[in-house]
Amino acid sequence: MNDSGREALIQRIFSEVRRLSEVDRRPRMVELGADSVLIAEIEALLLGDAETSALGASPAARGATGTGAELGEGDTLGAWRLLEEIGSGGMGAVYLAERSDGHFDQRVAIKLIRGIPDAETFVHFARERQILANLQHPNIARLLDGGATPGGQPYLAMEYVEGEPIEQYCAAHSLGLDSRLRLFQKVCSAVQYAHQRLIVHCDLKPSNILVRADGNPVLLDFGIARALDQQAGPRELKSASSWVTPLYASPEQLRGEPVTTASDVFSLGLILFELLAGRRARLDADDHTITLLGQSAVKPSELAEAMPWVARLRGDLDAIVQRATAADPRERYESAESLAADLQRHLDFRPISARRQGAGYRLGRLLRRRWPVFAAAALLLLVAGTFTWQLARERDRALSAEREAITQAHTAERVSEFLVSVFNVSNPNLSQKRTLTAREVLDQGAERIEGELSDTPAVKAKMLAVLGTAYRYIGESARAVDLLDRAASLYLDPRVDQPLAAADALSALAVVYSNNNYPASKAEQVASEALRLRERYAEPESLPIADALNTLGIVHESEDRFDEAEALLLHSLRIRERLAGKESRAVASVLHNLGLVETSRGSDLGKAIDYFERALAIKKKLEGDRNPDYETSLADYAKALRKDGQRERAVDIQRKDLALSRELYGERSELLAGAHNELGYTLHDMGRFSEAAAEYQASMDIRRELGGDTGAAFAIPLNNLASAYEDMGDYAAAEPMYRRSLELRRSGQDPDSPLIASAEYNLARLLLKMGRLEEAHELADKALSSYRKRYGADHRNVVKVEMLEVERLLDSHALDDASELFSKVVASPVELGDTFLARRHALAARIAEQRGDADKALEASRQAWEAIRRAWGEHHPLSLEYGLAYARQLSRSGEHQQARAIVNSIADLAPAFSPRSPLHAELARAPGRDE
Known part of the structure; x- marks a missing residue:
């Protein structure tokens, strides 16, 4: 049920039960469909309602509630005709009436008792008539007439006030704090007028204070007021206390003790609290705010509900409310006038009586007053x-x-001088060498920094940062990390003291960490430090801040924290577009990174492709299409196309990227190794396993030549090569590669890294295919624990490991356990791509087959066959396994011709697989195959 529907239901039930006796209310609420929560809310409304909040009404009044009044709407009473009931309470009802004698037009509010009046009720009405007759004040509703009905019931005709309850008026007209205080002062003035005539209202509450359209408040309902100069007997005293509203009654009223002007001051304090804090002082039966106010244990400023003046409540207004609502009457304001006077002193920036007036406080008030x-x-x-x-x-x-x-x-x-000396090494006359590569030039410069620049730390820091950035762009991540880290430390050295330059170096270092599979914790730590330095030393919303946000976004993307990454990058984009221009290199960079986020998230690859195309257009316009910046976006653009299923287009772009990388970085570069690996990915997806394996091998050869065969970066093409051999069915060749990949990742990554879990899952999957069930289970369990810790129970990686466990249980002939876990997999809210959907249908077919349900097994096999072809295309090598399984089920169901057609349509896929692949034997046994 939405909020509006719930509110409507509460109001409907409230209207139905508000006139019932307390005994009859709860059963009726249950009948009307209220649950325990709704009942509690409605009872809280009843507790604070002006007409239903009697504290133990007298037996006569309680009996009268259900008997009906002598007169009703449309009846005539003296000179008045009753128009409609506008209020109801334990003693009686209030009607809107108009003159019926034709002398002049006038509307009044007529109060009638309900049921048979007793002596006590006559006393009430007699007292009220006398009280109202003595009160002639512009802010108090006037008594106009009175008498008895034909049946002897007393009635009062009072001024009819058109207005809103004071708290509703303030909210509806968006009254500010000062306006609320001045309005409340008028209420205090009316109450003081009554007190000076020895009359206490006894039931002050917002619904008894209406504010006219002109902004003037009017006090209503002196029905239980007491004249202090009259001595009431015990029975009258009890009667007076039994009709108060508990929500606004003073402690002494609730105890049935004699009332004084202090009782009205207490009620005024609670009303003032409500106007300042924007909420009632008592929200429900478990709310002890009123008691805590009386003990000065809470303050309005601590309880205000999103009011714009909360800060102004602290100090004076907190103290005023606490004094007015003190539990001990002797500690309250001595009169309503004193309360209003303290509010005026606050408005005039004068010291108030409710606070200790130390020298500092008095001086502060003086400064505000005489500013x-x-x-x-x-x-x-x-x-x-x-x-x-x-x-x-x-x-x-x-x-x-x-x-x-x-x-x-x-x-x-x-x-x-230093750069000239470094580049002189490429001069054949000076170096006595014919040619030198860019890397050799950089190596010469890096070696000479220590010896030649130690006496100038600022110059040394700058050269470390320059060379570190150069190594970064030629794909030498280890050298880049070393130099950038040293540059950042030296920039922070007191001898140099260039924190913003240090932030630049740290930002570049974080990108290197993130792009080269260093532990995520390192990348985040460095990126956060760069942001901290820039927030401290750079202008807000400046380009340095945008760079720090961009870097942290890159790091979060590598950690799969896509929403956080996107928010940071979009913030960076807004700053860069405003300060650097919409076609600047800085904007192109952040567009590229937004493309990475969407590619990794995978939910909107069209958006990722658009980001990359915009970035490439800007980079080409600014610097052409033969530079490292353009190459980086070109490579990631191809990844997005591959994930979007545009594999042929992706291969074309990746071959161009490979040639460009070779031209830019040379034959021995981590970036060229990465280009080979990415081309291998796409060829792998296309089912061209042998070609993919060749690209993975080329990537590994380059990294090995660079001395990088022991790091996490080397583990990536190694893992991919193992995957290619696995898909070709050469499990013996794949196993040592998977094991080496897992070993490298465990040695170089954080224990909870998803890269480790991925390697554990891959090896477990292979071992399961090889029939080594226990070892597979052990690895899969570790991966599952890691994924659940990182992503929670509902994540694609968790589901894929659970499906692997279902397969293991089936291989172990634990059908019931497999079925139970499979039911959990099916119930998961995770959206699966067609590849995993095909696996899920294949598992359903195996379960149905083991249970002897041939029809269900056939249908599940068909669905698996269709899903795998949606994922990889109509004629992809990975569909061979699913096609053979479907043909086998068709043959068992007597559909031999269709089974034969499927087998013949996929038989030509066999050459994609290693001679060791089990699929060759399965194909040979395939039902109805034409020889």
């Missing part, structure tokens, strides 16, 4: 001080600029 005088004096002092400070500042700025210019000139000179 123009103090501001003028402070301005004169400020102008004089600023003039003096400005002179000194300009002097210091000139000296600082001079020193900075000298430092920068010296740094530029040293950097220039």
Whole structure:
């Protein structure tokens, strides 16, 4: 049920039961469909309702509730005709009436008792008539007439007030804090007027204070008010206390003790609390706010519900409400006038009586009250001080600029000298070598930094950062990490003290970590430190801040924290578009990274492709299409196309990227190795396993030549090569590769890294195919635990491991356990792609087959066959296994011709598989195969 429907139901049931006796209410609420929560809410409304909140009504009143009044709508009473009932309570009802004698038009509110009046009720009405006759105040509803009905029931005709209850008026008209206080002061004035005539209202509450359209409040219902100069007997005293509203009654009223003006002050304090805090002081039966206010244990400022003036409540207004609502009447304001006066002192920035008036407090009030005088004096002092400070500042700025210019000139000179000396090694006349590669030039420079720049730490830091960035762009991640880390540390050295330059180096270092499969914790730590430095030393919403957000977004993308990554990158994009321009290199960079997020998330690959195409267009326009920046986006663009199923197009782009990488980075580069690996991915997806294996092998050869066959980066093509051999059915060749990949990832990654879990799953899947069930189970269990810890129970990686466990249980002939776990897999809300959907249908077919349900097995095999072809295409090698399984089920069901047709349509896929593949034997045994 939505909020509006729930509110409507509450109001309907409330209207139905508000006039029932307390005994009859709850059964009726249950009949009307209220659950325990709704009943609690409705009872809270009944507790605070003006007409239903009697504290133990007298037997006569309780009996009268259900008997009906003598008169009703349409009846005439003296000069008045009753129009409609506008209120109802334990004693009687209130009707809107108009004059019926034709002398003039006038509307009044007529109060009638309900049922047979007793002596006590006559006393109430007699007292109310006398009280109202004595009260002539513009903010108190006037008594106009009174008498008895034909049946002897007393009635009162009072001024009819058109208005809204005070708390509703304030909310509807969006009254500010000062306006609410001034409105409340008028209420206090009316209450004080009554108190001066020795009359206590006894039932002050928001519904008894209506505010007219002109903004003036009017007090209603002096029906239980007491004249303090009259002595009431015990029975009358009990009667008076039995009709108060508990929500706003003072503690002494609730105890049945004699009332005083302090009782009205308490009720005023609760009303003031409601106007300031935007909520009632008592929300339900378990809310002890009123008691805590009385003990000064809570403050309105602590309980205000999103009111814009919460800060202004602290101090004066908190103290005023706490004093007005003190549990002990002797600690409250002595009158409503005193309460209003303290509010006026607050509005005038004068010390209030409810707080201790220390020197600091009095001085603060004086400053607020006389701020123009103090501001003028402070301005004169400020102008004089600023003039003096400005002179000194300009002097210091000139000296600082001079020193900075000298430092920068010296740094530029040293950097220039160093670079010239480094690049001289490529001069054949000086190096006595014919040619040198870019890497060899960088290696020469890196070796010379320590020896030649130790006396100039600022120059050394800059050169470390420059060379680290250069190594990053030629794909030498290990050298880049070392140099960038040292550059950042040196920039933070007190001798250099360039925190923003350090943030630049840290940002570049975080990207290298993230892009090269270093532990995620390292990348996040470095990226967060870069953001911290920029937030401290750079302007808000500046380009350095945008760079830090972009870097942290890259790191979160690598951790599969896609929503966080997207939010950071979009924030960076907005800053960069505003400050650098929509076609700047900075914007192209963040568009590229947004493409990575969408590619990894996989839910909107069209969006990913669009991001990459926009990034490539900007980069080509700015720098052409033969530079590392363009190559990076080209490579990731191809990944998005591959995941979107556009494999032929992806292969074409990846072959261009491979050639460009070779041209840019040379034959020995991590980036060229990465290009071979990515091309292998796509060929693998297309079922061209042998070609894919060749690309994976080329990637590994380059990394091995670079000395990188022991890191997590080497584990990637190694794992992929193992996967290619697995798909070709050469399990013996795949196993040692999977084991080596797992070993490398365990040695270089955080224990909970998803890369480790992925390697464990891959090896478990292979071992299961090889019939080594226990070892497979052990590895799968580790992967499952890791995935659940990272992603929770409802995630695609969790489901795929659970499906592997179902397969193991079936291989172990544990049919019931397999069926139970499979039911959980089927019930999972995770959306599976067609590849995993095919596996799920294949498992359903195996379960049905083992249970002897041939029809269900046939249908599940058909669904698996269709899903795998949707995933990989009509004629993909990976469909061979599913086609043979479907043909076998067709043959068992007597559909031999259809089985033969399927087998013949897929038989030509066999050459894609290794001679060791079990599929060759299965194909040979396939039903109805034409020889």
